[in-house]
Amino acid sequence: MPESRPRSGQTLAERAAFVREQARWIRKRALRMVFDARQGHPGGDLSATDALAALYFDAMRYDPADPRWVARDRFILSKGHATGALYSTLALAGFFPQEELTTYMQPLSRLNGHPNRNKIPGVETNTGPLGHGMPVAVGIAIAAQIDKADYRTFIITGDGELQEGSNWEAAMTAGHRKLSSLTLIVDRNRLQQGAGTEDTVGLDPLDDKFRAFGWDVVEVDGHDIEALLPLLDGSTPHERPLCIIANTVKGKGISFMENKASWHHGVPNAEQYEQAMKELDA
Amino acid sequence: MSSPATQTSGLFDCRDAYVKTLEALGAADERIVAVVNDSVGSSKLGGFRDKFPERLINVGIAEQNMVGVGAGLANGGKVAFVSGASCFLTGRSLEQVKADVAYSQANVKLCGISSGVAYGELGPTHHSIEDVAWLRTMGDITVLVPADPWETEQCVRAAAEMDGPVFIRISRMGVPALPRPADAAFTIGKAEILREGGDGAILANGTMVCRALEAAEALAAEGISARVVNMCSMSPIDEEAILAAAQTGAIVTVEEHSVRGGLGSAVAEIVSQNTPCRMKILGFAGFQPTGSAEFLMEYSGLTAANIAASLCGLLGR
Numbered sequence A: 001m002p003e004s005r006p007r008s009g010q011t012l013a014e015r016a017a018f019v020r021e022q023a024r025w026i027r028k029r030a031l032r033m034v035f036d037a038r039q040g041h042p043g044g045d046l047s048a049t050d051a052l053a054a055l056y057f058d059a060m061r062y063d064p065a066d067p068r069w070v071a072r073d074r075f076i077l078s079k080g081h082a083t084g085a086l087y088s089t090l091a092l093a094g095f096f097p098q099e100e101l102t103t104y105m106q107p108l109s110r111l112n113g114h115p116n117r118n119k120i121p122g123v124e125t126n127t128g129p130l131g132h133g134m135p136v137a138v139g140i141a142i143a144a145q146i147d148k149a150d151y152r153t154f155i156i157t158g159d160g161e162l163q164e165g166s167n168w169e170a171a172m173t174a175g176h177r178k179l180s181s182l183t184l185i186v187d188r189n190r191l192q193q194g195a196g197t198e199d200t201v202g203l204d205p206l207d208d209k210f211r212a213f214g215w216d217v218v219e220v221d222g223h224d225i226e227a228l229l230p231l232l233d234g235s236t237p238h239e240r241p242l243c244i245i246a247n248t249v250k251g252k253g254i255s256f257m258e259n260k261a262s263w264h265h266g267v268p269n270a271e272q273y274e275q276a277m278k279e280l281d282a
Numbered sequence B: 001m002s003s004p005a006t007q008t009s010g011l012f013d014c015r016d017a018y019v020k021t022l023e024a025l026g027a028a029d030e031r032i033v034a035v036v037n038d039s040v041g042s043s044k045l046g047g048f049r050d051k052f053p054e055r056l057i058n059v060g061i062a063e064q065n066m067v068g069v070g071a072g073l074a075n076g077g078k079v080a081f082v083s084g085a086s087c088f089l090t091g092r093s094l095e096q097v098k099a100d101v102a103y104s105q106a107n108v109k110l111c112g113i114s115s116g117v118a119y120g121e122l123g124p125t126h127h128s129i130e131d132v133a134w135l136r137t138m139g140d141i142t143v144l145v146p147a148d149p150w151e152t153e154q155c156v157r158a159a160a161e162m163d164g165p166v167f168i169r170i171s172r173m174g175v176p177a178l179p180r181p182a183d184a185a186f187t188i189g190k191a192e193i194l195r196e197g198g199d200g201a202i203l204a205n206g207t208m209v210c211r212a213l214e215a216a217e218a219l220a221a222e223g224i225s226a227r228v229v230n231m232c233s234m235s236p237i238d239e240e241a242i243l244a245a246a247q248t249g250a251i252v253t254v255e256e257h258s259v260r261g262g263l264g265s266a267v268a269e270i271v272s273q274n275t276p277c278r279m280k281i282l283g284f285a286g287f288q289p290t291g292s293a294e295f296l297m298e299y300s301g302l303t304a305a306n307i308a309a310s311l312c313g314l315l316g317r
């Protein structure tokens, strides 16, 4: 399965172009899901999409036909509300039929508002309450360390989510144990549910915090795929756990949603939806 | 205090009664503060924040911190209304609720918003159908489950008046204003008989009370007279009212909560050790599938029709 990924033998620009096209599809599909379901979290779907696409369509090793393959790289969406983006990504990667995306949040659908690993192949752990992904990811990385296994573990957290203390307990464990197989992507869109992170309970300087906890830290434009790929594909070795502060835009790609807290769980009307789809196609 | 007689028909979101009362209390008593977890919007506390900006403390997405901060504010002489989605307020912070609030007898009022399955499609992580069970077992915290706007207001006022920990379970789902006499009074620890009846009793709380009344209405048409008892006060609980209900010979309990550990269990604990009678416990069996709140309640038989059918079943009719 990994061989079929387009990465082999391609230039970084070619790989990035491929990932970008997947990201465009994911954004459009996620938005349609939110539109049809009349609920969801479009702002956070759109800010996380590029990182998700980079992971699933370039960086990670997995087999959709064998979702619990022991040697797979693991991914945890700790900001479990971004299921529009997550489900679109998993369906595009082949974990379940794309047609099923139309059942998002419908009665008795597998596609709940927050992901359930017992129902959806490719989901590692059930998230939804913020601040749960990091400790689970740390546990996975410790298991890999014990087994001397070479799989890697990736997590995406929100930035507001980092106000939960559990993240820092896990970060301390990861730093202490030098869990180098662990990569955290912080979706640093600077907004939480009700307002800006720095106006609520400030996180800056976030890089210094993670460094103080024993992590390697890099800061990138979270929508710059060419910058993301080398950090995720294993070609940048790190001795310590890696924190990628991905500076993103909440609602990325849709002009009227960008950087607006109200689109955290806003739902577009028909006119807005049409305009949004046009913008995503452009 | 607003007279219950002034209520009109239609459906109400009890959060509105909660914040309206809190704003009124806040204006009269500057010790009143609100503590939230990035939940100003979902708790509808924007008005409180605008009126008393210094008394709205948003600790960010950090519920354990939020409850501990509430206990600290109480220590400093404040009356802390700690307000957030009930699932996180209780589940995430359970040990803070136990040690810092209940065991420490801190003057903290925990307001669990959008309890039960109000969050519908957001799923079991966001449902709060275990909260009453968790808090009720602690004993040292008052647990209230109001059924309509008037009762929500009474609960908030009673909580502010008493010195000690309280949990108020507040729904966002539309409920009607319950029919009550103009001189109706609310007392913590007292059940409220909303309809007399001797063939059997329906004990309900929160969003299920209006459905219990509807069920009793339907049963009356079939010649069955069912008592309807509103069990808002879960801890302390009105043993006398429960034992009186048991005298009818049949009790159906109904709650927007797990069938384990909530109202049904509380009633069974009392009835089974005193005057055992036939019982049916209606609620949720466990983690719920995907669906809207209304769908999930239908799916688990939390409907007037099923409440009525359950009592008929107990009566062998």
Ligand SMILES: Cc1ncc(C[n+]2csc(CCOP(=O)(O)OP(=O)(O)O)c2C)c(N)n1
Pocket: A041, A043, A044, A045, A047, A079, A081, A128, A129, A130, A131, A157, A158, A159, A160, A161, A162, A187, A189, A191, A192, A193, A250, A264, B037, B038, B061, B062, B063, B088, B092
């Ligand atoms: C423990 C917990 N508390 C509160 C919430 C409600 N909630 C859902 S999303 C959200 C804001 C998240 O902000 P952030 O982590 O920055 O995510 P993003 O901006 O990427 O959407 C909140 C408060 C929750 N899901 N879990």
Ligand SMILES: [Mg+2]
Pocket: A158, A159, A160, A161, A187, A188, A189, A190, A191, A192
């Ligand atoms: Mg954010």
